[in-house]
Amino acid sequence: MLSRVSSLLVLAQTTIAYYDSSSCSENKTFSSPFSIGNASLSSLPTIFAPAAHAQDNTILAQIRNTLALYPLCIDGKDFASLSLVFTKDAVANYSEPLNTLTSLSDIQTVLEASLAPVATQHQLGTQVVELFGYCAARSLTYFVANHFGKGVYEGQVAYAYGQYRDFWIGTEAGWRIKERTLAYMGPLIGNASIFAAQ
């Protein structure tokens, strides 16, 4: 009976846990076991097998809401607000042709320039999030990026399919992506000429 009571107490302690971002530092370093940048598609189901331990729903909601800001920034062409999504020192491998972007300002500049010729709609889909304690997490999120041509390309479309593979850290300001890999799934479909600067 005693052990049953104490295990209930342990359960209560682990589930009543609220995220206190002030205890996390943007400069905390985490090593590569968390990285899923190069993981094969067939390894993902076991990597993201549901955790046996309880995950904090407040943190999960904060991470999902922060990730949802990404399409708002990109589609709204408010690249400055990507500072709400990525750390200043974020490294993002956007695969070819953009390749690895090595800071927030690099991400902002390169995405703004490469998407200047088009309007976009980014659709986030299937998603798994895994927390490591209260200051680090990783997530995998499917996307379809719809690109709409402008000017002489009005009415022309290009569709990209892939996954955002993100490593997150808790900072004093909230959750931010510190490492991203954009892994494409399948070819670009449609009229790639719409990306030509006009």
Ligand SMILES: *[C@@H]1O[C@H](CO)[C@@H](O)[C@H](O)[C@H]1NC(C)=O
């Ligand atoms: C993180 O490191 C940078 C560069 O050394 C420093 O400017 C910043 O104040 C640090 N942030 C925290 C929360 O310690």
Ligand SMILES: *[C@@H]1O[C@H](CO)[C@@H](O)[C@H](O)[C@H]1NC(C)=O
């Ligand atoms: C992914 O693989 C490339 C090529 O083998 C390697 O250079 C890179 O460091 C790897 N990236 C990660 C995040 O493991």
Ligand SMILES: *[C@@H]1O[C@H](CO)[C@@H](O)[C@H](O)[C@H]1NC(C)=O
């Ligand atoms: C970038 O991501 C692509 C797609 O997952 C991978 O093939 C490539 O090796 C990565 N590059 C680096 C430097 O990690």
Ligand SMILES: *[C@@H]1O[C@H](CO)[C@@H](O)[C@H](O)[C@H]1NC(C)=O
């Ligand atoms: C791309 O759009 C342009 C302008 O409408 C058109 O001339 C061209 O044939 C299209 N290319 C493809 C591959 O659909």
